[in-house]
Amino acid sequence: MQTLLSVSFGELFLKGANRKTFFNNALSHILANIKDIGYEDTYVESAKLYIKASEDKFDDLIKEIEKVFGIAYIDEVYRVDKNLDDIFNAAKYIVEKNYSEVNYTFKADTTRVDKSFEFDSPKINAMLGDYLLDEFDNLSVDIHNPDFKVYVDIKNNAYVYSKRHKGLGGLPIGSSGEGLLLLSGGIDSPVAGFMMAKRGMRVNAVHFHSYPFTSKQAHQKAEDLAKLMSYYTGPLKFYSVNLANIYKEIATNCDRRETTILSRRFMMRISNLIAEKYAYRAFITGESLGQVASQTLESITVIEESAKFPILRPLIALDKQDIINTAINIGTYDKSIEPFDDCCSIFAPDKPVTKPKFKYIQRSEEKLDIQKLVDEAIDTMEIIEI
Numbered sequence: 001m002q003t004l005l006s007v008s009f010g011e012l013f014l015k016g017a018n019r020k021t022f023f024n025n026a027l028s029h030i031l032a033n034i035k036d037i038g039y040e041d042t043y044v045e046s047a048k049l050y051i052k053a054s055e056d057k058f059d060d061l062i063k064e065i066e067k068v069f070g071i072a073y074i075d076e077v078y079r080v081d082k083n084l085d086d087i088f089n090a091a092k093y094i095v096e097k098n099y100s101e102v103n104y105t106f107k108a109d110t111t112r113v114d115k116s117f118e119f120d121s122p123k124i125n126a127m128l129g130d131y132l133l134d135e136f137d138n139l140s141v142d143i144h145n146p147d148f149k150v151y152v153d154i155k156n157n158a159y160v161y162s163k164r165h166k167g168l169g170g171l172p173i174g175s176s177g178e179g180l181l182l183l184s185g186g187i188d189s190p191v192a193g194f195m196m197a198k199r200g201m202r203v204n205a206v207h208f209h210s211y212p213f214t215s216k217q218a219h220q221k222a223e224d225l226a227k228l229m230s231y232y233t234g235p236l237k238f239y240s241v242n243l244a245n246i247y248k249e250i251a252t253n254c255d256r257r258e259t260t261i262l263s264r265r266f267m268m269r270i271s272n273l274i275a276e277k278y279a280y281r282a283f284i285t286g287e288s289l290g291q292v293a294s295q296t297l298e299s300i301t302v303i304e305e306s307a308k309f310p311i312l313r314p315l316i317a318l319d320k321q322d323i324i325n326t327a328i329n330i331g332t333y334d335k336s337i338e339p340f341d342d343c344c345s346i347f348a349p350d351k352p353v354t355k356p357k358f359k360y361i362q363r364s365e366e367k368l369d370i371q372k373l374v375d376e377a378i379d380t381m382e383i384i385e386i
Contacts, residue, residue, distance in 0.1 A: 001080050001086070001093070002079045003077070005051040005053065005058060006049070007048060007071060007167075008047075008167075009071060010070045010071065010072050010172070022172040023172075025172060025173055025174050029234045030064075030068050034065065038053070046113045062074050066167060068168065068232075069168050069169070069171065069200070070167075070169075070170060070173070073167055074167060077159045078090045078159065079158070080157070080160060081158065082117065082156075086158065087152055088127075088128060094161070095139070098148075101138075103140070104138060104139055105139070105140050106132065106148050107129075107143050107146040107150075108124070108132075108150050109125065109150065110151075111154065113153065113155045114156070128150065128152065168232075170199060173200060176199055176200035177201060177282070178203075178279065179196060179201045179202070179281065179284050179312065180206055180278075180280040180283050181196070181203050181204065182267060182271065183207045183222055184222065185218055185221045186286070187327050187332075187337070188286030188287075189284075190225050191327050191330070191332070192286040193284060194232055194326070196314055197229075197233040205226050205237070207239070208242075209243070211242060211244065213247070219240065223384065225335055225336065226238045226386050227386055231331075237383060237384070238383070238386050240381065243263065243267075245376060245377070246263065246266050253367040254368070255364060257353045258356065258364055260352050261294060261299060261303060261352075262364060262365065264294055264303045265302070266374065266377075268283075268303060268306040269370070271283055272306075272307065273374070274378075275308070275309055281309060281310075282312050283307060284312045286315055286323075287313045288313075288315045288318055288320070293352040296354050298354070299353075302356045302357075305358065
């Protein structure tokens with residue numbers, strides 16, 4: 001009897017012309033996440049990934065595998081020879097180890113992939129249930145709402161297990177195209193990137209800074225956030241764009257109250273060029289309706305006018321505490337609240353316009369050499385592989 005981890009993938013991995021690509025993407029993501037922990041071997045059998053490793057590493061391995069989208073379950077399984085004696089003995093061992101001290105209800109749940117096996121699933125369930133009831137006085141059967149299940153998979157080998165860890169679910173990375181996340185150093189945008197990645201979008205990030213007005217620590221903070229996101233999204237490109245000259249021109253020529261709106265329209269124009277060059281089909285932002293001055297309906301409308309691609313806003317209806325809770329769960333919150341200001345906070349006006357009118361914003365932009373400023377920002381852009 002050998003102990004393994006088993007990874008069950010979501011439905012999209014099992015259907016469609018692209019299932020091999022989705023499966024390979026997820027497999028690469030899993031192996032990248034667990035390489036530093038270490039494992040002995042892996043193999044695939046009937047649409048499940050099996051990982052051979054020391055049991056003392058299981059908790060750490062599960063923690064990293066749970067960060068991969070498209071996974072339904074991670075199970076701690078016992079591989080045995082494909083005969084009833086070994087299957088029943090493994091089930092007995094599981095109950096003795098985990099469920100023997102107090103009264104429990106259980107259910108046997110068999111999946112027979114190998115149809116040549118002499119007993120079908122209902123028959124195996126009935127025989128296994130009878131066997132465990134005979135062996136353990138503290139057990140009773142409840143097929144609707146049991147305290148635990150004993151799972152049996154009949155494949156090339158037989159696998160018996162009970163400990164099941166729920167995966168993140170969602171869609172496999174790459175199944176919903178590629179998008180560009182406008183990543184600040186705050187709480188919201190990493191959560192927005194996480195949520196779109198969960199829907200299968202491959203996420204890359206553009207970060208706008210204004211060094212030397214903002215610190216190198218602020219830039220490193222954003223880069224660190226991208227790294228934390230990559231545990232869920234897989235490898236990503238991090239585009240670092242300096243807006244210092246743009247902010248100086250806005251401050252010199254325009255109404256300070258419009259700074260936030262004008263600068264975000266520049267961000268959209270620069271993002272348009274990045275998306276066109278690298279074939280990203282959507283933008284992702286961390287906007288939540290009404291949260292700040294730039295996230296009123298009027299502000300969103302004016303900013304969006306400068307974008308050439310759809311802007312996806314997965315946080316638009318969430319309360320701040322909901323966003324914070326997700327940031328804590330995915331491990332980005334502590335980094336996000338480090339006290340290094342980004343360009344959005346450094347240049348934010350004391351009394352920003354909250355209901356901008358497009359015609360007035362256009363008049364302000366006529367005072368700026370937009371094309372020159374955008375080209376300069378693109379020319380000095382840095383691309384970092386994360």
